[in-house]
Amino acid sequence: MEMDHIYGNVCADNTESYRASQATLKATTKVQIPLLIIGAILLLGVAVLGTLTYKYASKLSDEQKKFALMDAQYKNISAVLNNTDAQYKDLLATYNISSGKLSDEQKKFALMDAQYKDISAVLNNTDAKYKDLLATYNICSAKCSCRACPEGWKHHRETCYLFSSSKRNWEGSRDHCITLGGHLVIVNDQEEQHFLAAQAKDVHHWIGLNDLAVEGQWRWVDNKSLSETGVVFWFKRSNLNQADEPDNWKQEDPSGENCASISLHNGDWQDNSCKTNNLFVCETLASS
CATH class of the missing domain: 1.20.58 (Methane Monooxygenase Hydroxylase; Chain G, domain 1)
Structure with missing residues (x-):
């Protein structure tokens, strides 16, 4: 047991x-x-x-x-x-x-x-x-706002700008901008003018302003007058014996100077013969 x-x-x-x-x-x-x-x-x-x-x-x-x-x-x-x-x-x-x-x-x-x-x-x-x-x-x-510009264009405040590398007369520049889906640049305010002048770097560039229809009545390519946009940046000469821009100088072109460009003088505007070949600035809205 x-x-x-x-x-x-x-x-x-x-x-x-x-x-x-x-x-x-x-x-x-x-x-x-x-x-x-x-x-x-x-x-x-x-x-x-x-x-x-x-x-x-x-x-x-x-x-x-x-x-x-x-x-x-x-x-x-x-x-x-x-x-x-x-x-x-x-x-x-x-x-x-x-x-x-x-x-x-x-x-x-x-x-x-x-x-x-x-x-x-x-x-x-x-x-x-x-x-x-x-x-x-x-x-x-x-x-x-995540908006994009085409290749080669510069973005600034919802807008794309193309500073051309080739020269054309004013009408040729206007038509080329249209083929690219834009138009010759329209200046709407002081800030945009500063941007354009800085990018142009003291080289003539056509802008979308002319008085081809009526002498002295300057209009943008969208048919707005300078009084409607409210901004004017014509170059003013310090020499009292010389007229300020636009002066419609006819020595080179008897038909006068009926198209505007950013000038060599701090980017202010001046009138030129529309037949002159210059660089130019196109603009279009940035895409979303």
């Missing part, structure tokens, strides 16, 4: 040890598998967001639709991360409860925990870069 009692105790101890080992194995497996899934999701999220960030950065100024798509995908990835983070915390709590039973897996868990934190740091850094790009995009939107 005494031997039977000892044998019974031994069997009971082995059974309890086996059950404890099985419970530990199951708990370990439950923790490892979700954490491996979390790591895979986070790595996939970082790769996707990194690709989107690269594409967005290379086409920021003229890719508004792609930006909207990227923004939506970013929010989706953020939602996945938040959900994954909540699952991670639940698993961490489960691990802490079971830590007394999982002592053999502590090193593996510590490694996975470090990897999770590394991935989170990378994602947070990517998130910061995304926000920087978003801020840059918003600055661009505020300044230029």
Whole structure:
């Protein structure tokens, strides 16, 4: 009977040890598998967001639709991360409860925990870069409303300007601007005049102003008079013996000077013979 009692105790101890080992194995497996899934999701999220960030950065100024798509995908990835983070915390709590039973897996868990934190740091850094790009995009939107100009044209205040590299007479310049989808430039205010003068760099450029119809009645190519636009920048001579512009000088062309250009004198206007070949400035609205 005494031997039977000892044998019974031994069997009971082995059974309890086996059950404890099985419970530990199951708990370990439950923790490892979700954490491996979390790591895979986070790595996939970082790769996707990194690709989107690269594409967005290379086409920021003229890719508004792609930006909207990227923004939506970013929010989706953020939602996945938040959900994954909540699952991670639940698993961490489960691990802490079971830590007394999982002592053999502590090193593996510590490694996975470090990897999770590394991935989170990378994602947070990517998130910061995304926000920087978003801020840059918003600055661009505020300044230029994401409008674009044809190649070779200069953008200024919602308008595109082409400063020609070839010379034509006034009518040829007017017609060429029309073929390009614009017109000879019309000056509407002091700020635009400063911009044109700076870009012309003291070289004659035709502008869209003439008095071909009626001498002395200057009109723009859209048929508005100078009194309607309200701005006048004719060159004024300091020599009292010489007339200010427009002076309709007829020494070179008996028909007079009936077309206006930006002059060599700080970009102020002067009249010239319409037959003269000059550089010219076209303008058109920037496209959205």
